[in-house]
Amino acid sequence: MTGRIGGLAAGQAIIGGGALALATRSHGAESLTSWAFVGYTLVLVALTLLPPIYVELRRHGSWITPADSATIIGLLLLGPVAFVAAVALSELAVLARVRQAPLKRLFNLVTMISGSAAGAAVFAWIGQADPRVATSWAAALAALLVIAAWDALVGSAVLAISEGTGWLETLHRLAPAVALSLVISAALGLSALLLFIERPLSVVLLAPVLAVLHASTRTLSRQHAERHRFQQLYQASGNLSQLVVPQEMLALVAEEARRLGTGAAAVAVLVEDDGGATGIITNDDGSADLDPIAVEQLVSLIGHRDQGLATSTSLQPELAASLAPAMHVVWAQRPADDDGRLVIAVTREFALDGNDDHRSAVLAAFVAHAATAVANVRLHEDVRQALAREQQLNQQKSEFVAAVSHELRTPLASVTGILQTLRRHRAHLLASDQGELIDMGLDQGSRLRRLIEDLLVVAATDHHTIGVEQVPVEIGPLLRDLEREFQPGFEGRLRTDLPLTPPTAVTDADKLRRIVANLLENARKYAPEGDVLLEAEAGSGRLIIRVSDHGPGIPEAQRERIFERFVQLDQSTTRSQGGTGLGLHLCRQLAELLGAALSVEGADGEGARFVLELPLDGRGTAVEDRHLTHRNGSTIRTNPMRARPRTKASAGTTGERHDG
Amino acid sequence: MMADVSPIQRILIVDDDASIRHVLSCNLRAEGFDVRTLEHGRFVCETMRHVMPDLLILDVMMPHRDGLDVLTEIRNDPRIANTPVALLTAKATDGEVWAGWQAGADYYITKPFDLDEILNFVRYLGVGAA
Numbered sequence: 051m052t053g054r055i056g057g058l059a060a061g062q063a064i065i066g067g068g069a070l071a072l073a074t075r076s077h078g079a080e081s082l083t084s085w086a087f088v089g090y091t092l093v094l095v096a097l098t099l100l101p102p103i104y105v106e107l108r109r110h111g112s113w114i115t116p117a118d119s120a121t122i123i124g125l126l127l128l129g130p131v132a133f134v135a136a137v138a139l140s141e142l143a144v145l146a147r148v149r150q151a152p153l154k155r156l157f158n159l160v161t162m163i164s165g166s167a168a169g170a171a172v173f174a175w176i177g178q179a180d181p182r183v184a185t186s187w188a189a190a191l192a193a194l195l196v197i198a199a200w201d202a203l204v205g206s207a208v209l210a211i212s213e214g215t216g217w218l219e220t221l222h223r224l225a226p227a228v229a230l231s232l233v234i235s236a237a238l239g240l241s242a243l244l245l246f247i248e249r250p251l252s253v254v255l256l257a258p259v260l261a262v263l264h265a266s267t268r269t270l271s272r273q274h275a276e277r278h279r280f281q282q283l284y285q286a287s288g289n290l291s292q293l294v295v296p297q298e299m300l301a302l303v304a305e306e307a308r309r310l311g312t313g314a315a316a317v318a319v320l321v322e323d324d325g326g327a328t329g330i331i332t333n334d335d336g337s338a339d340l341d342p343i344a345v346e347q348l349v350s351l352i353g354h355r356d357q358g359l360a361t362s363t364s365l366q367p368e369l370a371a372s373l374a375p376a377m378h379v380v381w382a383q384r385p386a387d388d389d390g391r392l393v394i395a396v397t398r399e400f401a402l403d404g405n406d407d408h409r410s411a412v413l414a415a416f417v418a419h420a421a422t423a424v425a426n427v428r429l430h431e432d433v434r435q436a437l438a439r440e441q442q443l444n445q446q447k448s449e450f451v452a453a454v455s456h457e458l459r460t461p462l463a464s465v466t467g468i469l470q471t472l473r474r475h476r477a478h479l480l481a482s483d484q485g486e487l488i489d490m491g492l493d494q495g496s497r498l499r500r501l502i503e504d505l506l507v508v509a510a511t512d513h514h515t516i517g518v519e520q521v522p523v524e525i526g527p528l529l530r531d532l533e534r535e536f537q538p539g540f541e542g543r544l545r546t547d548l549p550l551t552p553p554t555a556v557t558d559a560d561k562l563r564r565i566v567a568n569l570l571e572n573a574r575k576y577a578p579e580g581d582v583l584l585e586a587e588a589g590s591g592r593l594i595i596r597v598s599d600h601g602p603g604i605p606e607a608q609r610e611r612i613f614e615r616f617v618q619l620d621q622s623t624t625r626s627q628g629g630t631g632l633g634l635h636l637c638r639q640l641a642e643l644l645g646a647a648l649s650v651e652g653a654d655g656e657g658a659r660f661v662l663e664l665p666l667d668g669r670g671t672a673v674e675d676r677h678l679t680h681r682n683g684s685t686i687r688t689n690p691m692r693a694r695p696r697t698k699a700s701a702g703t704t705g706e707r708h709d710g
Numbered sequence: 711m712m713a714d715v716s717p718i719q720r721i722l723i724v725d726d727d728a729s730i731r732h733v734l735s736c737n738l739r740a741e742g743f744d745v746r747t748l749e750h751g752r753f754v755c756e757t758m759r760h761v762m763p764d765l766l767i768l769d770v771m772m773p774h775r776d777g778l779d780v781l782t783e784i785r786n787d788p789r790i791a792n793t794p795v796a797l798l799t800a801k802a803t804d805g806e807v808w809a810g811w812q813a814g815a816d817y818y819i820t821k822p823f824d825l826d827e828i829l830n831f832v833r834y835l836g837v838g839a840a
Binding site (some may be wrong): 452455456457459460462463464465466467468470471474475478483486487490491493494 | 802
């Protein structure tokens with residue numbers, strides 16, 4: 051009797067130890083759940099020992115009394131009840147750890163408990179029918195089958211939802227592997243039981259068979275899973291080929307990665323060359339931007355390794371909070387193009403299991419495909435933007451040609467019209483009328499000349515053939531000359547505010563005059579009402595010239611655009627004024643040549659104020675190899691042979707002007 | 711009513727360029743026409759309904775209101791719809807000229823223009839209407 055009990059205990063110890071070893075190996079010893087699993091395995095093993103021991107004790111005594119039967123039934127029920135309780139407790143421990151959404155938590159709990167309860171019921175029912183030892187064991191096996199079947203049903207349903215496939219299809223895929231391993235385990239278990247009852251030691255003979263079968267079913271199911279993963283990988287990579295819109299790019303990558311890794315959440319991060327990174331997280335709630343701090347932490351966690359995995363306990367708090375619910379993270383990264391790399395991380399709400407290496411490998415393969423797709427999208431976007439820029443430039447050029455044509459034709463029409471009129475009516479016209487016509491013709495001639503000069507200067511700056519001639523320039527006379535020149539056009543609206551002793555600036559007088567003249571002309575055209583103020587003030591080595599008007603002003607968003615070439619804010623044919631759209635572009639170019647800064651300010655609707663800040667010592671041109679940076683980022687290198695500043699020591703030019 | 715049966719008497723010139731207005735009015739007055747001028751497109755239709763010109767010489771690119779827009783309104787106003795309109799503009803591409811004809815111009819003159827061409831057109835209108 052003692053021998054049989056000892057044998058039973060040894061058998062249970064082997065089974066329990068095996069279960070523990072499996073649990074520890076697959077779940078990872080450091081995780082809390084594995085300890086819970088260890089705990090309930092031990093309880094289960096201990097409790098299943100009770101009925102056979104009791105039966106064995108009574109076997110050599112008297113008849114089994116009704117009281118004995120009741121005790122046996124009670125013991126048999128105790129096992130399943132404890133089993134269910136242990137499962138529920140361990141499940142609660144897992145769920146508390148992974149911070150799942152409440153609904154999901156409830157679902158998992160109900161699934162686990164109902165599965166265990168069904169298994170326990172079967173166990174109790176068979177055990178109650180005939181409480182002999184062998185039947186109890188068979189009951190345990192049957193209960194195991196029920197639990198496994200239930201697990202397969204629910205598990206395949208959950209998997210089907212997370213992978214977006216059909217439930218039957220998933221069940222069909224899972225069933226062979228589950229059934230095979232269960233049938234083999236059950237057959238072996240029963241054989242072992244029968245052998246054990248007859249000859250306890252002969253069970254040892256089954257061990258090698260058990261080991262081989264276990265290994266082969268495991269390999270089979272692995273191959274099966276692997277094939278499935280590759281199918282999924284092809285599908286996910288194929289889905290990426292539809293990527294075209296950069297804004298949707300990371301979200302789609304994350305979505306596919308999440309499906310592929312059957313994860314609770316997935317993250318796709320694009321790390322730029324300069325270290326800047328953007329990330330998208332996809333989970334049950336959909337896609338959203340990943341918290342920048344979490345992005346940074348993820349990037350630093352991963353470093354430069356191609357792939358790997360981490361448990362949630364090793365994550366920094368912000369990252370862990372963003373990725374929750376997560377027990378562990380599988381990640382991989384690849385360079386996307388010359389400037390960036392793509393990082394994908396899939397978080398799972400379960401402890402690490404034997405398949406994590408596979409997931410990691412599949413994710414690494416996927417990230418390689420995704421990185422190529424992302425690089426393509428970025429390239430596509432670059433090309434698209436370049437094309438749009440080209441088209442815009444073309445459009446601006448067409449408008450420019452039309453505007454130049456208009457601007458040339460109008461004064462030419464006046465000049466020829468005036469000349470034709472003079473030829474036709476010279477004899478009848480009063481001398482004063484003739485004089486008026488001639489003055490008008492001259493004005494129009496100047497207008498033409500100014501336009502042509504502007505065009506030539508722009509062409510010269512384009513071809514880097516413009517030179518800067520720096521001489522000391524008396525600012526006062528220069529601005530007063532301009533005031534005299536423009537006052538008639540303003541009909542008295544032009545006011546000036548100049549310092550009592552205007553400074554002398556070392557600069558190119560002609561270019562400075564052209565800038566201010568263009569600004570005044572601009573104010574005359576676009577601010578037809580209200581005073582226009584021309585101010586100058588000097589301080590800390592700089593001269594500041596302002597031209598302020600009371601026109602409509604320039605909207606904040608357009609303040610840099612107006613300095614672009616060919617740009618006129620009002621492109622309609624109702625625009626108040628003609629012009630080529632060159633004026634302000636030219637001013638900016640010339641200002642840069644002089645080392646000056648030209649900007650515009652003033653609130654919307656309150657007029658515009660153009661501000662020119664000019665260095666008094668001409669240092670803007672002191673550097674020989676000056677670079678002009680264009681709005682499109684290209685660099686103009688001035689021709690050193692042509693553009694070398696020739697600073698005249700004498701004040702001859704200004705002296706003449708002063709005397710004149 | 712008068713415009714339909716009388717030879718050309720009164721001409722309205724609309725152009726934002728002062729020298730063009732001056733040159734045209736100088737020459738047309740010398741031919742004996744009653745010339746009025748406007749410097750932008752805003753009040754052209756109102757002025758026409760008031761002045762009832764026999765011919766309108768209209769620029770296209772103007773402040774406040776586009777000449778083509780003005781022309782469209784003229785053609786849709788029965789009181790002034792029959793007034794001959796000559797567009798006088800620096801817009802000289804094929805597309806722009808076609809847009810002018812489509813808007814309902816009777817004549818399209820591009821700048822720079824020949825004074826004789828304008829005078830001939832005015833005379834043609836006068837002869838045709840007589």
